Amino acid sequence: MGSEARSGAPGVVPPPPIESRLAARLAELRTERGWSLDELARRTDVSRSTLSRLERAEISPTAALLNRLCAAYERPMSRLLAEVEAEPPQLVRVAEQSVWHDAPSGFTRRSVSPPHPGLRGEVVEGTLRPGADIAYDSPPPVPGLEQHIWLLAGELEITTGDTAHTLHPGDCLRFRLWGPTRFRCTGPAPARYALLVVLP
Known part of the structure; x- marks a missing residue:
């Protein structure tokens, strides 16, 4: 993710489905x-040109940008991504799990068990790759x-509100999300974690 693409342009690979x-x-x-x-730009503090190119699939959203849009549309990121994925079967094989890459921030998201009716x-x-630091500032x-x-695996620092928590392999952090969060890979190796989201 993060690369620019224009569908149909000579010599340019179209964006993935x-x-x-x-x-x-x-x-x-x-x-x-x-x-x-213009109204969406005002609500998200993202430029009109960026939003326009995003809706034409000329650029890919970063995790932070997608979070701003999800806040404006009042839906979890997982639900938005589920809306553009095919209906998942009850058994989700590893090869069928959707993977989303945010190359600029060093974040990879695999939908292990996607939302299901x-x-x-x-x-x-x-x-998160070593040194990755992602802040979700939007509500x-x-x-x-x-x-x-x-x-x-790895070492991960997660900040919720004003409290920073350092996690080591096997540690579990559980909370209700009310405000900004920050994820930092603080170790020399990638930080890999499982996230369970319970929808209301």
Whole structure:
């Protein structure tokens, strides 16, 4: 993720299907609310040109940018991504798990157990490369969303509100999301964790 692409341009590889569907869904959400690009730019503090290129799948959103858009549209990032993925079967083989890369920030997200009709929980695997530092400054799309983070490998610092928690392999941090959060890979190896999200 993070690379620019223009579908159909000579010599340029078109964006992956999931990125094209994500761009179309973001445009639909804005249209459903009757917002102009200028109005969305005001609500997210993201430039109009960036939003326009994003909705045309010319650029890919970073995790931080996608978080701002999810806050504006009042939905968890996982739910937005689920809306552009095919309906998952009950058994999700590893080869069928959707993977999203945010290359600039060094973040990889694997949808291990994607949202499914009739189920309230989902499981995500996150990996941060050494030195990665991601701050989610926007208000959470769903205030009070329950999250459980189990560190599988590496060292990870997670800040919720004004409190920083350092996790080592096997540690689990659980909280309800009310405000900004920050994820930092503080060790020499990638930090890999499992995230359980319980939807309201």
